[in-house]
Amino acid sequence: MKKTINVLKKSILLLAVSTSLLSNANDITVSTDAAEISKTAITLNHVKAGDILSIKDNYGVVLYKEQIKETGTYKKGFDLSALPNGEYVFEIDKNLEVRTIPFTVNFENVYFNKAKETTSYKPYVREDNGVVYVTKLAPKQEALSIHIYANNNSEYDLIHSERIKGIQSIEKAYKLGKGDYKIVFISDNKEYTTFINN
CATH class of the missing domain: 2.60.40.730 (SOR catalytic domain)
Incomplete structure (x- = not known):
């Protein structure tokens, strides 16, 4: 019975995330998996091979860096709750622009601030x-x-x-x-x- 409830929860969550992705066709989508609070999924649309995805702390120190390998859509899950409390950014370095997505880690909770997302050229x-x-x-x-x-x-x-x-x-x-x-x-x-x- 417990296993059935967990499968049902994950199915509902998957349906909600899929609906969210279809209804919101932004270049960047960030979602937190309610079943696994520690996982944060990031989806980047319209990326090109060679673009750079980084996670930086408030001082600009690079904590994670990855070169995008395929053109199209990039999806990956991150365990951001393991980071110390503080301010961070996802940074997507493209050919002619740099996009930043700020987030805060506070006692294993992760908060994204869409209003503070920036694009610099x-x-x-x-x-x-x-x-x-x-x-x-x-x-x-x-x-x-x-x-x-x-x-x-x-x-x-x-x-x-x-x-x-x-x-x-x-x-x-x-x-x-x-x-x-x-x-x-x-x-x-x-x-x-x-x-x-x-």
């Missing part, structure tokens, strides 16, 4: 005939700092620096002579580095 860099084109989407007009360094005998010297803010669609072009360059971008408290060899 990475700069896109393209080089053509000695001209470097930089574009970045900044929907909240967040600032972008750009630092260009030239390789001088294995040491990088800063040759240009600027900070752009108040624009939703940032577009810049830089004419660079022959050589090796490092471009460092800082935006949304994240740093991205691109190397150019022309």
Whole structure:
């Protein structure tokens, strides 16, 4: 009788989760299995092979990191209740964007805060005939700092620096002579580095 009740509970839970997934076609779905409080299932739609999924603590320390192996939908269960009390984030690092899903662990209970989910966009860099084109989407007009360094005998010297803010669609072009360059971008408290060899 007890086994039948457990099977019935799991069937109802599976039906509820399936209904939730079908009715809510978001890119990211997080659900907690009521039968096993320690398990949290995460579903990521529209992922590509090479995307990175990480779990980080409040200080940015990476506690878990995995490279997505297949394009499509990613599903996995995590035992987050074993983490110490504190603030954490799931981070999905895609080609041109980084999405974060914050959650809190409090005495083995896990709470997700959908209102604090964020998406930040990475700069896109393209080089053509000695001209470097930089574009970045900044929907909240967040600032972008750009630092260009030239390789001088294995040491990088800063040759240009600027900070752009108040624009939703940032577009810049830089004419660079022959050589090796490092471009460092800082935006949304994240740093991205691109190397150019022309």
